[in-house]
Amino acid sequence: MRAEHRNIQKWIKARYGNKYNVEAEIDGQNYLPDRVRHWYQPDVVLRSSKDEIKCIIEVENNPMRKALVGASVLADCSVAALKQQNKPRLIFVVYTKIGIKQIPNFKQKLKITKKYYLHLKSIRIYSELDFKALQL
DSSP, X not given: OOHHHHHHHHHHHHHHTTTSEEEEGGGSOOOEEOSSSEEEOOSEEEEOTTSOEEEEEEEXXXXXXXXXXXXXXXXXXXXXXXXXXXXXXXXXXXXXXXXXXXXXXXXXXXXXXXXXXXXXXXXXXXXXXHHHHOOO
């Protein structure tokens, strides 16, 4: 795992730790929907005080179109299996120059596929700088 990958997760924990229960992959694997049926292992999961998933965050160094769509499908299926009331957001954070250049292309792919995701509130992709400017 690249240092930047860890650093973004640490930044998320520091920034949002007072608002959410932050489960970061750097502290141990995240298993969704649960440890037995772990189809999906996201980098960061933000949970409310009621233990509902509010946001799933994937940190990417060089995302590929297939990986992005595949992670979206797995996230949607995992959330469906949890049967929680609210729909969480899925966010991809890209931090390499090559990945950042590809963001417009990735956004187009996600636009095409988003109608198939029934259990996610939204799917967004940001550069590291744009993500850090957000308020979740």
